[in-house]
Amino acid sequence: MGGLLHLGVAIDQPHAYDAGAYVELARLAERGGLDFVTLDGAFAGPGLDTAGVLARVAPETSRIGLVPAVTAVAGREPGAVAGLDWVSGGRAGLLTHGVDAPGPLPADPVCCVDVTDRQPASLAARHADVALVRAVSAAHAAELRGQLAARAAEYGRDPREIRVLASLRVDLGDGERAAEPGHGGGGPRPTAQGPLYRGGPVDLAELIAVWHAEGAVDGFHLLPVEPRRDLERLVNGTVAVLQHRGLFRTFYPGGTLREHL
Template structure:
């Protein structure tokens, strides 16, 4: 029996990555364009050698210029201790009013850093990344009281700086931190994980709210999603607590012309950067609708080859066609990223014991 989330509407997200240093004005422009199309969220990656502000800082400045779209920066395991990350994520959630997400990764900047001898292999970094994410969840999930007014039902102010269990120690990180951080309005930021092979897939099944998979056929995408949900159940989760999106590079430079053989009309083509669709927005809408009808995934995370051009064609062409068919929202029914994704608020839970899987 399939554990897949009920079909419903398609979920769509997009990358707003651009070459060169991160630019707040450009990212704001792209995020507002994606918001005009009703997309669930946008992602922004980091690079180890990139100058200027990091992805989290940029999206914190994008947040006041947007109203509904989710904002999901990539935060790598190599970006320092968890306390500043928790504080920055809490601030992003505050200024976005519940639209913050956290793309947990270890690969950001590894291509730049490895020649300098500054990073170990990715498999060695995943335990540290998991400890950071789980530690943050304990601080956010383990508080008592109403996060909105800062008081318990009996009128007493809770100790916001104290998790329920302060004794857990991970492989690299510790809960012994007196930071006083507000609990995000949606419980905690939505966690997005690239569900690759090995440890990354296990991490996605155990921790992710949104798992990104790469596939060139709907059958393969469906199999990957089913495997993730089975493993999620083994970790004590419900299948409905996980959304699976196909991550797809898109090149819409052919405008309204038919997709090349082996791309849009015949399915994406594998490349060194991942599955690639090349064609027009009409064919992309056909691909999304077809895969959705086949039950391949809950939606797509689209990575434009040329951000401004492709995102504009995605919104004005592909999204408009999907809306016309009743497959994608025409307005945001809620205000938080969890509402966009149809995810329940996380309940308070006891601290997790033990290290990373």
């Protein structure tokens, strides 16, 4: 399925503990045909049971992938994700920023690795179905992709098995205005929290289309600065433009997260 554009989005909401708040955003993302949503307790709020919340989201959605962050490869987290995979009908994944314990990752569900330093990069090369990279230009993303591909080959994997997505914070507060200098065509702006795009949905669609066409990435994992505002503009603006141009799906051909990827 190489060549398809893949899009995921974070639905973290600070201080939101009611599952209903996450159901609303997951449904919106599903309406746009996105591959998956992620939920990371580190951003949503301390003590949030990400897998538990998404297990409550599962029956309120039907196609979109549900990917909670986990902190270990052993213990209750993978078990909870396995339960999520069951209740969602094969739509679960797990997002990890590294490993806290030795041992293999679960064979299922889909494994997403946030590649930010050497240890997660090695983990991604061995196990990831999806690798999230932080890049400030298409050339930078292509360089990171090449490094990951080389490492995956060292472990005997076909690098084409790994979907490489650029992790990008997005601030669409300016509506239809063009991207601010240093945020759009020249690549997103580097910040302490990661690459940031600030501008309008249409220019964001162009950035996504260009990076994907150049083969730098397979898609993007988007992190809205203002979840409710920005996700609505992503779906009704950015994604709609990509769909109109024939670059992104208008329906889900399959029912599981692996089929989306």
